[in-house]
Amino acid sequence: MSKDEVVLLDFGLSPFCMRVRIALAEKGVQYEAQEEDLFGGKSELLQKSNPIYEKVPVLLHNGKPILESTNIVYYIDETFASPTLLPACSYGRSRARFWADFIDKKVFDGGAAIWRSKGDKLELAKNEFIDILKKLEGALGDKDYLGGDKFGFLDIVLIGSSSWFPAYEKFGGFKIEDECPKIEAWIKRCKGRESVAKTLPVPQQVCELVGMLRKMHGIE
Amino acid sequence: MVTSNVKVLGAWPSPFVSRVRMALKVKSVDYELIEANPHEKTELLIKSNPVHKKIPVLFHGEKRICESLIIVQYIDEVWTDGPNILPSDPYDRAIARFWAAYIDEKWFPLFQLLRDAQGEERRAVVQKISEGLSLLEGAFVDCSKGKAFFGGNNVGYLDIALAGCVGWTRACDILLGAKFLDETKIPHLVGWVERLYSDSSVKDLMPDPHILIELYKKFRAMSEAASE
Numbered sequence: 001m002s003k004d005e006v007v008l009l010d011f012g013l014s015p016f017c018m019r020v021r022i023a024l025a026e027k028g029v030q031y032e033a034q035e036e037d038l039f040g041g042k043s044e045l046l047q048k049s050n051p052i053y054e055k056v057p058v059l060l061h062n063g064k065p066i067l068e069s070t071n072i073v074y075y076i077d078e079t080f081a082s083p084t085l086l087p088a089c090s091y092g093r094s095r096a097r098f099w100a101d102f103i104d105k106k107v108f109d110g111g112a113a114i115w116r117s118k119g120d121k122l123e124l125a126k127n128e129f130i131d132i133l134k135k136l137e138g139a140l141g142d143k144d145y146l147g148g149d150k151f152g153f154l155d156i157v158l159i160g161s162s163s164w165f166p167a168y169e170k171f172g173g174f175k176i177e178d179e180c181p182k183i184e185a186w187i188k189r190c191k192g193r194e195s196v197a198k199t200l201p202v203p204q205q206v207c208e209l210v211g212m213l214r215k216m217h218g219i220e
Numbered sequence: 221m222v223t224s225n226v227k228v229l230g231a232w233p234s235p236f237v238s239r240v241r242m243a244l245k246v247k248s249v250d251y252e253l254i255e256a257n258p259h260e261k262t263e264l265l266i267k268s269n270p271v272h273k274k275i276p277v278l279f280h281g282e283k284r285i286c287e288s289l290i291i292v293q294y295i296d297e298v299w300t301d302g303p304n305i306l307p308s309d310p311y312d313r314a315i316a317r318f319w320a321a322y323i324d325e326k327w328f329p330l331f332q333l334l335r336d337a338q339g340e341e342r343r344a345v346v347q348k349i350s351e352g353l354s355l356l357e358g359a360f361v362d363c364s365k366g367k368a369f370f371g372g373n374n375v376g377y378l379d380i381a382l383a384g385c386v387g388w389t390r391a392c393d394i395l396l397g398a399k400f401l402d403e404t405k406i407p408h409l410v411g412w413v414e415r416l417y418s419d420s421s422v423k424d425l426m427p428d429p430h431i432l433i434e435l436y437k438k439f440r441a442m443s444e445a446a447s448e
Contacts, residue, residue: 052322052355066314068321078310090297091283097290102271135271 006031009046009058011038013209015108016069017057018160018199023073025195026156027080070100073156085153096147099139100157106132107161114172115210116217126172133180140182144189151193159190159200166203167210226251229268230276231258233427233435235328235384236288237276242380243295246421247302259439289320292380306377312363313377316370319359320381327352328385334392346398350405356382357406364408368415375421383416387427395433 008024010017010033024031036046036056049058049065059066059075066075077085086093110132113125136158140146146154165176165187177184190196214220226244228251230237244251256265261273268277269286278285278294285291296305307313330352333345363370363378370378392398403410417423 061311064311066311067318071314071317071321074317075310075314078313090294091280091285093297094285094290094294097293098271098285098287101287101290 004029005060005062007060008033009036009043009049009056009060010034011036011056013163013201013206014056015160015163018163019069019156020057020059020072020076021199022156022160022195023076023085025199026083026085026151027076029076029080069160070104070157073153077153085156087147087152092148096152096154099136099146099154102135103154103157103161107158108164111161111164111168114168115214116219118219122172126174129168129172130174130179133176133183137180137182140186145186151190155186155190159187159196162187162190163200164206164210167207170207171210171214225279225281227254227279228252228276229254229256229265229279231256233387233432234258234275235388235427236274238384238387238425238427239288239380240276240278240291240295241425242375242383242422243292243305245425246305246375246380247295247299249295249299249302288384289324289381292377296377303374304376305371305380307371315359315363316376316378319356319363319370319378322352322355323381323385327356331385331388331392334396342396346396349392349398349400350402353400353406353409357409360408360412364412369412369419375416375419379412379416380422383422383426386413386416387429387432390429391432391436394429395436 006024006029008017008020008031010021012035021033034043034045036043038056042054046056046058047054049060050067053067055067057069057072059072061075061079066072073085086096110125110129114122114129117125136146143149145151146158162183169175176187191200211220226249228237228240228244230240230253232238232253232255241251241253254264256262256275258275265275265277266273268279268284269275272286274286276286276288276291278291280294280298285294292305307316327349330345330349334342334349337345359378360370364372367373369375370382375383389400393400401410401413416426
């Protein structure tokens, strides 16, 4: 049986790369992570594998590139056997895809609006972000996980993004546990999982990176 | 095959609604179209899609599914009697999903910019749309592997994703003289468009660009009157 070659073009603090690393860990897939220097110069392999966007993550499976983090997680789920990450039923899968799409469209940009803003714009950005989280809280309901009883695809998509929440809290001047306690509880629950605990960075590292990005954007 | 409890909330000119109707046609699923004005947030629309308040929405019994590409995937998974819409190979599926997302996130939104752009700005947007079509031409060559459609011998996911946009692309060619569908630059896509108009699954669901132009002019006149 030939061995699969799995390479991840990675950036440790990228919430999108975190999704892929968690998914691979959940499936027990052995892979090689190649850290990209996004600020110093992207590798030739990244530019060749993702010529349109030149972004991480890129998963190379036996040399074939798969792009866009949510797309990669779908691919991992469909290619590597167990455990299954998406729900079994078609309607459950459509709900998961819907909320993954919502997270992709809203969370990272909503958070960026916070750390890129000052004054009145910051207040507006903060309130819009809290509104986004409240919608996700609605999707969570009283369940342990976004997928239901067990940790799955949608949890993987959001938990990666949640690694940047401490930076949004710091620069936005709010606490998620006050505004969206169920989301805070869900984050803690997911962090109890080995794949998540080993992947998520300490909040300090993210806050330092975002502080650097703020300087680059002339915010401070 | 359950067919009587399927409804689509949508409007025929919408490229996103067209996708859903094409997918249902591929699977030979009967449905009721509930016409909705995309510019009017009715109570039904807000109740059906409270997060985005947009068409299309698919009702399947008590279930409601939103976002056109998600609906197409749902249709593919539920109605397994008919031809497959998504490729069966996971890598081919990943490629199809990638390009469909490119169409929705990067390429088709350029047409919104085109609406209000003038002069140099308009020329820049026209250039970007053409560049996008060149990328999609390359995608067609890779995905079709020499066959008639992105999906191979039959219309598939990526065909459906892009087919809904063809009417508006042709409308821009006519209205603006943009020459987007230029067979000297994108010969494979131009051939593909011609085949769409003969394919039984999609030909009757491709919005007529001349009617789209009339609709657009009417909408433009109403917006201008309202803002005065």
